[in-house]
Amino acid sequence: MHWTILLKSDPEAKGNPVLHGLRMAASAVADGVEVSVFLAQEACPLAFLDEQTGAKQLVHQDLIHELQELGAKVYVVGLEWLHQSEKALLNSSIEAASMKTLVRQMKISDQVITL
Template sequence: MHWTILIKSHPDASGNPVLQGLRMAAAALADGILVSLFLSEEAASLALHLENPGDRQRVHHDLLAEIQELGAEIYVIGLDWMHAVGSLTLIPGVKVASMKTLVRQMRLSDQVVAL
């Protein structure tokens, strides 16, 4: 079984959909489900490496690291704004993808979850 999880909510959004999506991805992986995780729109900033992350960002980054360790592919879409943020880099292991990659992956998946 394979899931595609698309997270596009702001990391500080009410109800904490980003945290719920990351926790869902980790739980699915731990249960033997293959996961492809895509970060887009307002969640794309989660893919950036931060020198001094706040508490919430640290939790998100720890979950992303756990998700990678469990074998998921993590992609970020829509980094056309990245030139404006200067010298920031992506978290190691996060891949830049296009909408074409996302659509292809969604078509191959048994389950698609968008948050």
């Protein structure tokens, strides 16, 4: 079984959709589900190392690292962030992906979740 989780909400959004998506992904991986997580739109900043990262984003990044340790793939789609911020560096454990990669993953997935 394979899930694709597309996180596109602001990590600071009310209701914590990104946090819930990452927690759901970790639970699914721990339960034997193959998971691919895509960070897009407002969630893209989580793919970058930043000295100004707040406490909430550190929790998100810790969950991303936990997911990767469990075997999940984490991608970022929308590299306009790379051009907008010279100081931001793409986290080396997160892969840059195209929309083609996202669509291919969605096609092979049993479940697609967007938050």
